[in-house]
Amino acid sequence: MDRFIRGEFQLIFLSPKCLNRGRAWREILKSNIYQERVIAFVVDEAHLIKNWGDDYRPEFSKLGEIRSLLPQQTNVMALTATATTVLRDHVIKILGMKRVSVVEVSPGKDNLFFSIKEFKSIEENFIPLMKELKDKKLSMERTFIFCRRPIDCAELWSAFIRFLKDDITEPPGLPLKIPEVRLVDYYTGCTQEAVRNVILSQFSKPSCLRVVIATVAFGLGVDCPDIRRVIHFGVPEDVETYVQQVGRAGRDGKLSSCVMLYGPGVYRRFSNDHILAYCKSKDTCRRDFLYSITGTFVRF
Template sequence: MGNDVFISLPTGSGKSLCYWILPKAFDNLYNTSGSLVIVISPLISLMKDQVEAIRTRGITAVYSESLLCNLEWRDMLQSPVFADKLVAFVIDEAHCVKKWGTEFRREFSNLVEVRSLIPASVHIMALTATATLSSRTAICQILSMVNPTVVSVSPNKPNIKYHVNRKEGDIEETFAPIVEEVRSCRLSMDRVIIFCRSYDDVAHIYLFLKNGIGCENVEPIGAPDLAKFRLVDMFTACTVPNVKECIIKSFTNVTSPLKIVVATVAFGMGLDCSNIRRIIHWGPPNDIESYIQETGRAGRDGKKATATLYYNGNDFKFDRVDVSMKEYCKNIDTCRRTLLLRDFDQTGKLSIGNCKCCDICTSVCKCILCSQ
């Protein structure tokens, strides 16, 4: 009974609710109790954040850092008691199955093995914020999803304005205005994520910001240089777990002093932070899907936000960046939103068609403000 389900909804749409409610829904539907759902997430920090959020809503939840490689978990999956209560197998951030499964998280390419360990009656739910038609097909094939019901909404976020700039100067020249903004605005400054493609760039930009702000990088001034007091911090896969947890909690707390996080893509996935106003990319991500995923973390509250990408020819020396992403960077005459969204399910026209859309649209806009 039922179907596999593929869900693609924009960042901030509340995708997590789709599986949070499953146990209760099955309990009510079949007049039973104790229904179980397995949820696969790509990052430990994301697991912890989700478990904490679920528990605050009165739902029992635990997490494990290993499933396929843990014999006790494998035995539990095949136990009659567990099998009788299991109602769904969920893969959150399902785009990682395709992007990470061959390199970063090889276990992701083996998730289909779990299906062989659970009853055939238990269906798969895959969720993501970004999946082109070709990616959706690939993910469904990797997970052996059978005739899935597809729920898909365009990832277009009209409140985000897109900009692309060449790296004309060095890091110091580019980010000097942000140093001044932090020093002058402090707690009134909007939240910003600066994404970098390498650990070296993360460290370089963070140290420049930190050194430029100096002793004023903590709130209140004079507080210890600890994560919970910083206005600017950095986050990579190498950041120690307790500091990662502190940064995530601080960035999602509207009253905390943390305003800027310089990070790799390890930061931000599944982050429940509604008031991020700017996303800056120092170098392009691998592909359009990743860019939409990362920029989509801005403006989750529906208010105006900006996404700015800096690039130069050195970013394209390796095969890491695909053709569509290169085209987006080098484009000088086509609405950026149109390029970003052309391979996704769409309803209506893509471009907003005015100066609120992107830098290209601003350059040709004839409104009163742009004409002055």
């Protein structure tokens, strides 16, 4: 900590939670060293200031307080892949940004195919995927399944275990307690840190891990270039969140699919009208509907 206090680092990466834990960093930022030397305050994944800052992780909404401790002339940069005009204005206000220059590019990728499928049951909707994994094993293309609730992750994970039995590991029959050999794994905020680190590592490089079932707790900014399918089992809160999450598919530029499961048995509490309208739409190009639904995204 002494090296931080003395200002020995040119780049300092901190989480909002760390910045707002106690008063240590606030006092450091108010010191003469930082008041004289700090040239920029940068916030990545800036949409979380609104999406998580309201109630889920209030530390994000307090970033404006941290910014206020720095000299007025300090440069501020906010980065996000998804921001409507309303969200963008909110971030600008919270961070106290003045004389703002906006660099805006459409979040859409033309290699993604969007579809809505009726949800009937875990067995009926996911057994085809389980059969594919059982047959192809390591040759199956990677799939990411987003769930709104940890309980849905656990239920889906249990269904994979019941169906695959010994084939859930590679080679088959190895102890399931060894995360490095699992073909399927799940990731929530309750997952042990050691297991989470293994999952993040395995899914970011060539490995036996083919399917990850996860909540939004799955690390932001994690680069998994070869995900071919993103399936949503649970409707996201809004369009921005959905666009952010499907952006994990096809990062290598290859054709990939984004499937939303929708029906009476799918969790959609707190999902707003825009994303529900997307789920119900039947006669409009989904890509066009998705990126124009708020009237702010650039159309293809």
